[in-house]
Amino acid sequence: MKIKHLVIGCSVLLSAHSAMAQQKPEDVIRNRQATFNVIAANVGRIKANLDGDYKKDQVVKAAAVIQAIANAGLNSLFVAGTDKGVGYHESQAKAELFDPANSKKVDEVVDNFNEQANQLALLTTIGDKAAVQAQFGKFRATCKACHDSFRVDSTAATPAPAPAK
């Protein structure tokens, strides 16, 4: 299972390179930032439910968005040469993320994210609040693991929006 995941991860990365070859780096970075904003917004929805009045329907839907994004392949958002640049704001990706020497570690963090996102989505449909809470913790740990290694200033909040033009 682990081997299969790694193979999938690599093939996604390769196809991403060819598919994204004609995309401008700033477009890739913008898509990446938008995608992580959507993930964060849905993480926030789940957290609000866990911290307050638990509405299963909302949690199921939010987890399904995260799951679908995970399964579509985060790797395609990390095209070589896009560690520096401006999408909606300055890229927060470290150069280490694109270093071939780290490819095994990158595959691992992406695979862990995907596995825990899928497990979270499953548990929101069949588990109780306590089960979802526990799995939510495991899922968020995969976010943190990647941020700690591969994101600049991982403790910073999302940058403020740019002023109107």
Added chain:
Amino acid sequence: MKIKHLVIGCSVLLSAHSAMAQQKPEDVIRNRQATFNVIAANVGRIKANLDGDYKKDQVVKAAAVIQAIANAGLNSLFVAGTDKGVGYHESQAKAELFDPANSKKVDEVVDNFNEQANQLALLTTIGDKAAVQAQFGKFRATCKACHDSFRVDSTAATPAPAPAK
């Protein structure tokens, strides 16, 4: 079925108002812009497959992202008072979108989007390229219908990213 959809639409809008009450308008606008960026990126992925080498696996995954976002409720992204303002860039939503007099029409365009997005996701898994192509046209028509009525300058491309700070 139609009545059920309208009822769901309204309840989502109401819960969105309470859930988003503590969110800053610029955060709501930023989440909205990020979400539509992700939808557009996945529409682009499907189009690239339909225009070129059709890879079912990629199309299934892209359609699943759009479906999950649709089912999570686009209405929650359109909180009253967020037609003007800056998220990642100036809001493109028209004031008419938030006018209670238009609520029935808004529910209809959102319901149509959701129905066609779900149908598209289904067809990507069971249909051939021609079937997906036809359904993709129906789906995109629901995007255009909303843009034509409720988005400022619907023919404009996505605004250029803001300069680095």
